Amino acid sequence: MNKPLQLFAAITATLAVSWAAAVPAAAQQVDSRLYKVTSSGKLRVCQYPLYYSISFRNPATGEIEGIDADLAKELAKELNAELEIVESSFGTFIADLQADKCDIGMFGIGATMKRGEAVAFTQPYLISGLYAVTRSEGEIKNWADIDQPGRRVAVMLGSYIEPFMRDYLKQAELVVVAPPATREAELVANRADVIMTDFPTAVKVTDEFDWAASIEPDEKLLLTPYSYVVPHGDQIWLNHINLFIDTIKRDGRLKQFAEKNKLGPIVAP
Known part of the structure; x- marks a missing residue:
């Protein structure tokens, strides 16, 4: 297992x-x-x-x-x-x-x-496991591209993903988004390079926005x-x-x- x-x-x-x-x-x-x-x-x-x-x-x-x-x-x-x-x-x-x-x-x-x-x-x-959503035309193409210097990774304040990403990220900057602001809006406004989310949000965002791309980790996380x-x-x-x-x-x-x-x-x- x-x-x-x-x-x-x-x-x-x-x-x-x-x-x-x-x-x-x-x-x-x-x-x-x-x-x-x-x-x-x-x-x-x-x-x-x-x-x-x-x-x-x-x-x-x-x-x-x-x-x-x-x-x-x-x-x-x-x-x-x-x-x-x-x-x-x-x-x-x-x-x-x-x-x-x-x-x-x-x-x-x-x-x-x-x-x-x-x-x-x-x-x-x-x-659900952990998923990333980014702009399809951006520089992030796979999971290894996320935790890199200069990357801005957005998470929702109070989510179970927030403390995990605080420990997980070693080089990228963590951007914590507090409601009523949303991670998706941060991505659209180019204040984040990628958002960390779950299956429901990844499905919905990629369905609604043709610029959005979902990335799964090589091994299931969280x-x-x-x-x-x-x-x-x-x-x-x-x-x-x-x-x-x-x-x-x-x-x-x-x-x-x-x-x-x-x-x-x-x-x-």
């Missing part, structure tokens, strides 16, 4: 152990967001509205589109609740959950050990499970969301919405 797959297996195993260990506590739990959502008839979902193919606000319609836009609607339907979208970001979703601004985060959040200290992750529904997040301490709610993910995997809805948004290749088993 190669290193990325070993890492994914280790993260998944750790999450599974934490879920199992918390089950006895759930038996004693009398208060849960599940009850609050079903009694109030409102489901508050944190989403980052600039995430291509996941939860991207279409400027023409004002509607959020992508796999998690679709699946948030499915979850609300299952709970017989009205869906309320709370705008968040990778840099603020933990604080938003802890401040009870939303009941769940649904926007392709990478399950990392560091984030797991602050929030509880569901089982994964997508898995293979990461994507999950939903809920606050710690609510095992009943976590169990229910895991059941929802199990259900959409079995009945085909996860595959259906993944393929609709061109994410079929990264659906988690």
